[in-house]
Amino acid sequence: MELIIQVLSGEKKSVPVNPSATIGELKQQIAPMFNARPSRLRLSITNGQILQLDQDQKTVSDYCLSSGSTVMLLISSTPMPMQVFVKNEKGQTKTYDITDEETVDQLKSKVFQKERTPVDQQRLIYNGQQLESGRRLQDYNIQSGSTVHMTLRLQIDIMELIIQVLSGEKKSVLVNPSATIGELKQQIAPMFNARPSRLRLSVTNGQILQLDQDQKTVSDYCLSSGSTVMLLISSTPMPMQVIKMMELMIKDLNGKSQIVNVLPNATIGELKQHVAPHFEVRASLLKLSASNGQILDHDEKTVRDYGLSSGSTVMLLISSTPVPFQVFVKNEKGQIKTYDITDSETVDQLMRRIYEKEGTPLDQQRLIYNGQQLSSGRKLQDYNVVSGATIYMTLRLRGG
Known part of the structure; x- marks a missing residue:
């Protein structure tokens, strides 16, 4: 019609429109014709009296x-509220009144x-895209009646x-x-000015238990937050343990393939770091999937x-935008907070996020990672x- x-x-x-098109879709269609955003359009018809077409999810034929x-079209100076649905991972759906200019x-x-x-635990997905902090809903073309899916971020203890x-x-x-x-051992060696091969670790739990299997994890030895690990720095290096490497075949969509060798306990983040140079791309742009x-x-x-x-x-996909990941910031009180970032962000952007979450002024923040001040x-x-990195924050002395 x-x-x-x-x-x-x-x-x-x-x-021209389809009778089954919604009012929201009609607004999307005509907005460019009038150089306006869909959320600012008010539609009505006159049929003896004025009828507002204010239900975006209803169809033209409705x-x-x-x-x-x-x-009749009126272009408003303020965006029109609309309803969207958020479906959580339990399958429960709730309705929210928003405007597309909201963040x-x-x-x-x-x-x-x-x-x-x-x-900080919400992960919102719409049309296969993760909604990123700082962006507006209109950036993702969210319309009245849209369903946004919410999953929970994996919490790392x-x-x-x-x-x-x-x-x-x-x-x-x-x-x-x-x-x-x-x-x-690699992590604590610089703290004690020693080589990792000379470190002997043990815990006491009724009896002394040597942590002498380098390939075992911290949790394998039943360590928990607050556990005390005894450290002995030996005068002779500890014999090297042979750990069998895992061979993975990495393939991109163009058919290029690369064999990489990794440890079984290597993280996906570490795998990306390992793979990135072979495909001449930053690790933050890589998206990986199993066969x-x-x-x-x-x-x-x-x-x-996995x-x-x-x-x-x-399988490897190279994204045009960096993939968000989580890092931890530990303040001088020992409190740890999680932040979603991309590696293309600046130090100043991270400092601003810390200010928004903790209230610490930017000019007082001093961020340290791997012994370097950011x-x-x-x-x-x-x-x-x-991903998973811990950044330490100390406070600058006032006037210093």
């Missing part, structure tokens, strides 16, 4: 429009108020271990429960967690900040 769209000045334009009908963060706040799901040497000196370290003893179609989307999970074994094929104006990728 053909509808006549008329504005208050008398100007008319005709538009309002008894027919070919040749005239629809993703504002929608998340509304979801929190209604469902009590913490904002970072644990804090106390490392104690024979002199009684203690230092704390943050580790992932899936980290290996070998990785733990069975499973998306390898949790960078902190290990290759083994059931990959030697000989497995991993400088204003630099990008996070300059410091090789990866």
Whole structure:
């Protein structure tokens, strides 16, 4: 059918539409013709009296429009509220009144108020795209009646271990429960000015247990947050343990393939870092999936967690936008908060997020990663900040 769209000045334009098209779709169709956003369009018809076409989810035929009908158009200075649905991972659907000019963060706040799901645990998906913090809903073409799917972000239980040497000196370290003893040694060696091969670790739980299997994980030894690990620095290096590597076949959509060797306990984030140079791309742009179609989307999970074994094929897609990942910021009170970032973001952008979440002024924040201070104006990728990384925040002295 053909509808006549008329504005208050008398100007008319005709538009062909399907009778089953919704009012929301009609607005999307005519908005470019009048250089306006769909959320600012008010439609009505006159049939003895004025009838507002204000239900975006209703169809053109629901309002008894027919070919040749005239629809009056008013362009408002403020966006029109609309209803969208948010479906959680339990299958429950709730309705939210929004405008398309609202931000993703504002929608998340509304979801929190209604469902009590913490904002930093919400992962919102629409049309296969993850809605990113700081963006507007109109950036994703969300319309009246749209359904946004919410899943929960994987919460990583970072644990804090106390490392104690024979002199009684203690230092704390943050580790992932899936980290290996070998990785733990690598992490703490610089703290004690020693080589990892000279570190001997043990715990006391009724009896002394040597943590002498470098390929075992922290959780394999039943360590938990607050556990004390005794450290002895040997004068002779510890014999190297041979760990069998896993061979994976990485293939992209163009047919290019590359064999890579990784440890079974390597994380997906580490795999991306390993693969990226072979395909001449940044790790943050890589999306990986197993041959069975499973998306390898949790960078902190290990290759083994996804059931990959030697000989497995991993498909690689290079995205045009960086894939968000989680990092941790530990303040000087020992409190840890999670932040969703991309490595193309700047240090200043991360500092602003910290300010918004913790209230710490930007000029007082001093961020440290891998012993380096993160400088204003630099990008996070300059410091090789990866998924699951812990950044330490101390406060600058005032006037210093």
